[in-house]
Amino acid sequence: MRLHCSYYGDWLLRRSPIEILSLDSPRNLRLSDRDYYLFNRSSVLMGDWFPVGAEPLFTISFRGFTQAWVFRGDRLAR
Secondary structure (H helix, E strand, C coil): CEEEECCCCHHHCCCCCCEEEECCCHHHCCCCCCEEEEEEHHHHHCCCCCCCCCCCCEEEEECCEEEEEEEEHHHHCC
């Protein structure tokens, strides 16, 4: 499993069995079922790219507000 994310916290880097990659550009996409893309509110507000028109695998909410969107790579390929 590979997790691509723009802004990740220290919690993600602690002895994770998951390969964590920086999501700096849509040119570096790996569109497999092993790749997951995490976009949080900060990355969207800072103007990072966002997969418009794609349905997220799931969202993460806090107090009724969506804080993050998770997409699977093979679903972005469609």
